[in-house]
Amino acid sequence: MVTERGGLGERVAAGEAELFKVLAHPARVRVLAMLASGPASVAELCSATGLKASHLAGQLAQLRAQHLVTGRRAHGRLQYWLAYPEIADLLAAAESVLTARAAADAGGLAGLGATRWGSDGAGLGPGGGGTLTDESAAELAESLGRRALITDAVRSVSARTGRSSEQALAGLLTEARERSLTLAEVSSEAVAERGTE
Incomplete structure (x- = not known):
């Protein structure tokens, strides 16, 4: 019985791997994202994704297969x-995972340092002592505040521009680099812009 279950697990894993291979091309993801909002013709898909009809046909063939x-x-x-x-x-x-990962990488929870967190994710003091110190609690609160600000800014830019969350975050990161600001500073400006509209 164990080998049957193991075999099923391997078949499921192989199927999932094949699914993710198909999703590994940005053009196919754009097509699927467009179709997530409803049926579309080839002309509509070409217009929305920026793909030429011949390239779109190949992508659609793989998605149909x-x-x-x-x-x-x-x-x-x-x-x-x-x-x-x-x-x-x-x-x-996938978009939520990418947004959360990018926010963490750009100054969110990644800034806390791995030594403060146990392998089980529970908050630990320096050296893994099992207690949440005032200092680590303050850092955690600040980090979570930055993450919420960045998430709010991404949503704001996405709603205002019609770009995906990933594109909005990429734009904020680019702006932060170009202006030598932190992502949190650029995010604060983006949220403030929304408030003045």
């Missing part, structure tokens, strides 16, 4: 849509 999208003629036009609505959830989850 993995049964991620379906297509059918309707009113004389070929329309495509997601084969499973869960694909939109998968894209949203």
Whole structure:
């Protein structure tokens, strides 16, 4: 019985790996993101993704081969849509992970230092003593505040510009580098801009 279960686990893992291989191309992810908002024609997909029809056809063929999208003629036009609505959830989850990771890398929880945290994620004092010191609590509160500010700024820029969260964060990071500011400073300005609109 254990080998049957292990075999099923391997087949599931292999299937998941194949799914992620298909999602490993930015053009295919853009197509899926567009289809997450509803069915679209080839012309609409080309316009929204910036892909040429010939390149789009290849990407759609790979997505169809993995049964991620379906297509059918309707009113004389070929329309495509997601084969499973869960694909939109998968894209949203990936975007959340990338946003959280980027925020942490840019001065969020990464700034606390690994020595303050046990392998179980529980807050520990310096040296892993098992207690949360006033200093580490203050650092944690500040870090969480920066992370919330960055997240708020990403959402604000995304809503204002129509860009994805990942694109909005990339724009904020680029602006911070170009202006020699921290991501938190640029994020604070972006949130303040929203308040003046």
